[in-house]
Amino acid sequence: MASFANPFTGIVPRKMTKEELIQAIRLNIAGELEAIFVYDAHVQATDDPVAKKVIADIRDEEKAHVGELITLLHHLDPEEAKHFAEGEGEVKEMLEELGIVEKTPSDKDKPESTIGSLIDK
Numbered sequence: 001m002a003s004f005a006n007p008f009t010g011i012v013p014r015k016m017t018k019e020e021l022i023q024a025i026r027l028n029i030a031g032e033l034e035a036i037f038v039y040d041a042h043v044q045a046t047d048d049p050v051a052k053k054v055i056a057d058i059r060d061e062e063k064a065h066v067g068e069l070i071t072l073l074h075h076l077d078p079e080e081a082k083h084f085a086e087g088e089g090e091v092k093e094m095l096e097e098l099g100i101v102e103k104t105p106s107d108k109d110k111p112e113s114t115i116g117s118l119i120d121k
């Protein structure tokens with residue numbers, strides 16, 4: 001995907017339309033996913049603990065970039081956001097049918113119970 005030979009590759013000689021910006025964001029997301037794939041392959045391919053830690057950290061930063069870009073995409077294209085939500089809902093229904101309870105990322109940081117949660121009982 002890298003094309004460093006021509007430093008002007010990808011530079012548009014005008015401001016993008018909103019539709020072009022949406023397409024550019026999709027391309028950015030694809031680039032982040034590709035970076036995650038490559039970094040993860042390198043983490044798996046080395047036993048050097050320092051390299052593993054640094055590259056895994058960079059890989060995880062790319063995952064955060066995917067989240068940022070998807071959120072931006074949904075802001076720019078609310079109709080697409082509806083389709084994403086529809087797909088998410090379908091998978092959640094399937095998980096529910098299978099009796100699998102998924103925790104949200106924010107739920108995963110919370111302890112199962114605390115002393116405070118018992119005080120209200």
Ligand SMILES: [Fe+2]
Pocket residue numbers: 032035061062065
């Ligand atoms: Fe990134």
